[in-house]
Amino acid sequence: MIIRSKDPQVEEFEFEALDGVITPNDKFYIRNHFPEPNISRDSWVLRVEGAIANPLELNYEALLKMPHATVKATLECAGNNRIFLNPPAKGVQWALGGASTAEWTGVCLADVLNQAGLKPEAVDVMFEGADCGPVELEPKPIGDIYYARSLPVSKALDPDVLLVFQMNGEELSVSHGFPLRVIVPGWYAMASVKWLNRIIVSDRPFNGYFQTTDYAFWEHRDGQPVRVPISNALVKAEIARPQMNEVIPQNTTYRIFGAGWVGEANLARVEVSTDDGHSWSEARLLGEAIRNAWRLWEFDWQTPSSPQTCKIMARATDDKGNTQAIKHDPDRGDYMINHCLPMVVKIGN
Ligand SMILES: Nc1nc2c(c(=O)[nH]1)N[C@H]1C(S)=C(S)[C@@H](COP(=O)(O)O)O[C@H]1N2
Ligand SMILES: [Mo]
DSSP, X not given: OEEEETTTTEEEOOGGGOOSSSOOGGGSOEEOSSOOOOOOTTTOEEEEEESBSSOEEEEHHHHHHSOOEXXXXXXXXXXXXXXXXXXXXXXXXXXXXXXXXXXXXEEEHHHHHHHHOBOTTOXXXXXXXXXXXXOOSSSOOSSOEEEEEEEEHHHHTOTTOEEEEEETTEEOOTTTTTTOEEEOTXXXXXXXXXXXXXXXEESSOOOOGGGXXXXXXXXXXXXXEEEEEOOBOOOEEEEEESOTTOEEESSSEEEEEEEEEOSSSOEEEEEEESSTTSOOEEOEEOSOOOXXXXXXXXXXXXXXXXXXXXXXXXXXXXXXXXXXXXXXXXXXXXXXXXSOOOEEEEEEO
């Protein structure tokens, strides 16, 4: 793991080591905002409150007894690839590994919400973690706040949205949200609230710190910039090999290899350029397509016959026609970074 911060704990997956769809639990990236809460399974309860007919208090055993569901999903931090921004941005300096993929097991959030009985006025479902602390970005509230994020009811009822207690077949670890976390496939991972304590159903959108000041961006509507919470993950391909500044023999076949993904759509293709974006060739998508999980790809590159520097890029396109741009969109601030990342390599002996 690449340590990006010790307090709070932030660790990056070594993306260069990618060798399968599933990221092993001990290599899966970690992004905490506050110190990790240490929760005792026996005294913990999940409270469901607000615009519902039956307020619930579910303990760990009660959740385990509900029907289980399993999904494979990629989590990507909305700040992944920030180290590539120019001029440099503040915040966690993620390179390629602010993203990982696991198989998640838990109960459908929709089952819990149906048990609670949504009232007709319910439009938003807020998730509160057990972790708290002071926040940094202005404007900021006074004192400590709990990590919290919400989903519109339509997304909350998506059968793929789970309350998860297992990751890759093992009990969820403390770092990944023990005893229970939300997994929101297709959305950037700030929505997948860890150490879940409370669910509050509301008759209006939640405008908390982590979806207005932080983890939000400017969208232009009717010529007006409007602050919008970050949601679905934009289409992206990343190159695991070659690595930055790798030396590659001339006149050989080199396997360029990586992963591509997109939230709430399907990956249509990945293309590779080895000449700084002048020409593009289609890469081979490997294995089967799994909705909301990354897909591995490869491209056999016939390397040049003379020593030189080459700029390699990958570019993914989804089935809605969205493709990666060459430059970062400044309206997105330091988030949702999905422009093509140049990998510079040296051709020589
Ligand atoms: N309670 C809580 N949930 C949280 C966070 C947090 O700090 N506290 N960080 C969020 C962010 S920004 C990300 S990218 C993911 C990271 O999940 P992971 O640490 O399991 O990789 O958790 C999300 N859920
Ligand atoms: Mo994140």
